Amino acid sequence: MTAALEFRDVAKSFTLHLRGGTVLPVVAGASFSVAPGECAVLWGPSGTGKSSLVRMAYGNYRCDSGAILVRDGGRVVDVASASPREVLALRQRTIAYVSQFLRVIPRVSARDVVEAAGREGGLPDAEARARAGDLLARLNLPERLWNLPPATFSGGEQQRVNIARGLIAPRPILLLDEPTASLDAPNRAVVAELIAERRAAGAAILGIVHDAGMREAIGGRIIDVTQFGTARAA
Amino acid sequence: MTPLLSAQSLTKTYGGRTACAGVDLDVTEGEVLAIVGESGSGKSTLLSMLAGELAPDSGEIRYRDREGRVRALHEIGPAELRALSRTDWGFVRQDAAQGLRMGVSAGGNVGERLMGLGERHYGHIRTRALNWLDRVEIAADRIDDPPTRFSGGMRQRLQIARNLVTAPRLVLMDEPTSGLDVSVQARLLDLIRRLSGELGLAVIIVTHDLAVARLLSHRIAVMRAGRVVETGLTDQVLDDPADAYTQLLVSSVLAA
Amino acid sequence: MSDTHDSPSPLCGGGYPAQQGERGEPGLRIGRRAADGDELRPAPSLPSPDPLRGPPSPVEGGGKSSAPATYNFAYLDEGTKRMIRRALLKAVAVPGYQVPFASREMPMPYGWGTGGVQVTAAILGRSDVLKVIDQGADDTTNAVSIRRFFARTAGVATTTRTAEATVIQTRHRIPEAPLTEGQTLVYQVPIPEPLRFLEPRETETRQMHALAEYGLMHVKLYEDISRHGHIATTYAYPVEVAGRYVMDPSPTPKFDNPKMDDCPALQLFGAGRERRIYAVPPYTTVRSLDFEDHPFRVQTFSEPCALCGAKGHYLDEVVTDDAGGRMFVCSDTDACETRREDAR
Structure with missing residues (x-):
């Protein structure tokens, strides 16, 4: 496998036991791959399974069938069938994920949140600390906020902490789920820059980016998710 | 790698009532495992068995000691078991008066x-x-x-x-944050997470609070009526629950 | 009678079904020598049903009377004595270990030495000479009562002289005069469990003894230092016996702890209310627990005794009037008197 990330005939549905076992199909037959240094953007109307695909790649959602292959150093791991411990190891060294929402322990300061993510990603303490500061500065998070817990921040501020957290440790695969939705134009530009840098460094990027300008800025190849539609399955 | 602690088919019955039935689990260094479920689901019974304080009716618990030997808990004599529980293991109780x-x-x-x-x-x-x-x-x-x-x-x-x-290498925690004010809880959660990470501890934490499980644990086991109904990556189980009971639990949480 | 006469000790077998009240007990012979032939001395008869009160006046020194016997020798029946001796034997065999025994109701309240009295009753032989001290003194109410109790019920000789006694029952002190082989010191113990201060569960403290988990004992000493800057425990100071069991030396002041170590006399401990017996055999190592940087130390008394003038002895504070007058005198009345006599 030359790709960093490859979906092979992936299908996903939700069984809603609280609604009498209703099966809600999401995607079927999803096959695509992302090479190192490539940026792929999932595209399609809402409800077509873009977010589910990203989450499956991160192991956050299960996969009903098919395989999600990830190149982890010299070997290939199927996230769809990997054990929880393998998935955790992948997250530590191979897959970075920037979600839409920041979920952290309430009391921890913004800087510590980012720094801890750096350490978990294998950075030495000093480097994690330095990079956390650099990233927050580049993302224009006012320094007076660094020592405050992000729970008190605005949506845009929280999102920038989240981005810093996802990007601090260099990992070969970067998953993005609407990272710039709540950001203003100047900050979107900074994020685009950071992502482009990561791409230039050889990272394979798979993301959901609604904003057309942003898409252009990061130079994403479009993957049309509607082709994995599940009308038949429903 | 052999887990630090592993349990196979643990079963415990109290006078006809099943507190634990066929529970399998394992935990290793640097890993936080959450056991969630409502009260009466058998979480605390399970924890007592894992701590060697309660003998299972059937099933086995194995522990890898500092010399790397994997040993069944029931084969370790009471003197050594107590010594282990004072050195190699920790137990943080819900009621501090019992733990202090x-x-x-x-x-x-x-x-x-x-x-x-x-x-x-x-x-x-x-x-x-x-x-x-x-x-x-x-x-x-x-x-x-x-x-x-x-x-x-x-x-x-x-x-x-x-x-x-x-x-210690293994720390068991029984509802360590329940009964605390929310802000106090956060501070404790932060501390537990930081220390378990820094020290590479294996932690098994019993909680009824899914938010606590999400913030602290890597893996999760959902218990109901003495059985583990679902287990896996914490965020996967909570965000994409497969079992009907887990779906009910997750959907019952009040959004903050 | 032949089955009992040649038996050196009732502990070695031989029952006494028919001889109760007729013949004496040879006594327990662990670590002390009983005089030959003491079994053959006739028992005193007891004219009064009440061992503590009533005519005739107490017979100190083993008086004899021809009135019919009412009490068995030394009050307790032979079966009970044997039960206690078995407990004592086990206690001696496992130094410092608390042996449960079926403590009997005694004609005195708990807290007045019922445990010590039962032990004394079980080991007393006719030729024994008994000394009883309370807080070191021979003349306090408790000491006098117990001495009279045994004088009446066993007819044994009593004394206040430590050197003359073969059995010394004590609460709180170890006599100053060095104890010798052949003597037995019987302690009255209120609370035998040294770990109870921090661990109230008996099931748990038994486990701790069984597994020699004594960290908790040091927690008590740690607490002392953290509160007072030094180990402030002055009595019931925990000791380790023969390198194994941790033992509470009863309310004995720690001043006396060093006397327990390598002592030529047999030391027996009886806790009546708590139903426990324990022992320190002669010449046993008894070590007071401490910290490397806070070693065990006994109290020092800088003042001399107001009566004998000697220094370096354990002193009691005595209030002499209700105007705040007080003086410090030797706690060991026998030692104090001996010094005063010698000075004369």
């Missing part, structure tokens, strides 16, 4: 395990107690106060210090 000596000063509480291991130098015990109080964010000038004069959050932090002073 309420009539003994904070320093004495932290120092007890050291003295149990034969430390006979007051100054050294004192220094290590101070160091641990600092690590759990208890001011040095409280070292001679008994836990009766501590707040709920401080008592739990003191329990943690008391348990961690001997550098």
Whole structure:
């Protein structure tokens, strides 16, 4: 496998036991791959399974069938069938994920949140600390906020902490789920820059980016998710 | 790699009522495993068995000791088991009064395990107690106060210090944050997460609070009526629950 | 009678079904020598049903009477004595270990030495000479009562002289005069469990003893230092016996702890209310627990005794009037008197 990330005939549905076992199909037959240094953007109307695909790649959602292959150093791991411990190891060294929402322990300061993510990603303490500061500065998070817990921040501020957290440790695969939705134009530009840098460094990027300008800025190849539609399955 | 602690088919019945049925689980160093479920689901019974305090009716618990030998708990004699529970293991109780000596000063509480291991130098015990109080964010000038004069959050932090002073490898926690104010909870969660990461501890935490499980644990086991109905990556189980009961649990949480 | 006459000790077998009240007990012979032939001395008869009160006046020194016997020798029946001796034997065999025994109701309240009295009753032989002290003194109410109790029920000789006694029952002190082989010191113990201060669960403290988990004992000493800057425990100071069991030396002041170590006399401990017996055999190592940087130390008394003038002895504070007058005198009345006599 030359790709960093490859979906092979992936299908996903939700069984809603609280609604009498209703099966809600999401995607079927999803096959695509992302090479190192490539940026792929999932595209399609809402409800077509873009977010589910990203989450499956991160192991956050299960996969009903098919395989999600990830190149982890010299070997290939199927996230769809990997054990929880393998998935955790992948997250530590191979897959970075920037979600839409920041979920952290309430009391921890913004800087510590980012720094801890750096350490978990294998950075030495000093480097994690330095990079956390650099990233927050580049993302224009006012320094007076660094020592405050992000729970008190605005949506845009929280999102920038989240981005810093996802990007601090260099990992070969970067998953993005609407990272710039709540950001203003100047900050979107900074994020685009950071992502482009990561791409230039050889990272394979798979993301959901609604904003057309942003898409252009990061130079994403479009993957049309509607082709994995599940009308038949429903 | 062999897990630090593993349990196979643990079953425990109390007078016809099944508290635990066929529970399998394992945990290894650097890993936090959450056991969630409503009260009466068998979480605490399971934890007592894992701690060697309660013998299962059937099934086996294996522990990898510091020499790398994997041993069945029931084959370890009571003397060694108690020694293990004082050195290699920690147990943070929901009720601090059960996990602490309420009539003994904070320093004495932290120092007890050291003295149990034969430390006979007051100054050294004192220094290590101070160091641990600092690590759990208890001011040095409280070292001679008994836990009766501590707040709920401080008592739990003191329990943690008391348990961690001997550098255990496995720490069991039974609802350590319940009954605490939300802000106090956050501080404790942060501390547990930081210490378990720094020290590479294996942690098994029993909680009914899914938010606690999400923030602290890597893996999760959902229990209902004595059985593990679902297990896996914490965020996967909570965000994409497959089992009907887990879906009910997750959907029952009030969004903040 | 032949089955019992040649038996050196009732502990070695031989029942006494028919001889109760007729013949004496040879006594327990662990670590002390009983005089030959003491079994053959006739028992005293007891004229009064009440051992503590009533005519005739107490017979100190083993008086004899021809009135019919009412009490068995030394009050307790032979079966009970044997039960206690078995417990004592086990206690001696496992130094410092608390042996449960079926403590009997005694004609005195708990807290007045019922445990010590039962032990004394079980080991007393006819030729024994008994000394009883309370707080070191031979003349306090408790000491006098117990001495009279045994003088009446066993007819044994009593004394206040430590050197003359073969059995010394004590609460609180070890006599100053050095104890010798052949003597037995019987302690009255209120609370035998040294770990109870921190661990109230008996099931748990038994486990701790069984597994020699004594860290908790040091927690108690740690608490002392953290509170007072030094180990402030002055009595019931915990000791380790023969390198194994941790023992509470009863309310004995720690001043006396060093006397327990390598002592030529047999030391027996009886706790009546708590139903426990324990022992320190002669020449046993008894070590007071401490910390490397806070070693065990006994109290020092800088003042001399107001009566004998000697220094370095354990002193009691005595209030002499209700205007705040007080003086410090030797706690060991026998030692104090001996010094005063010698000075004369």
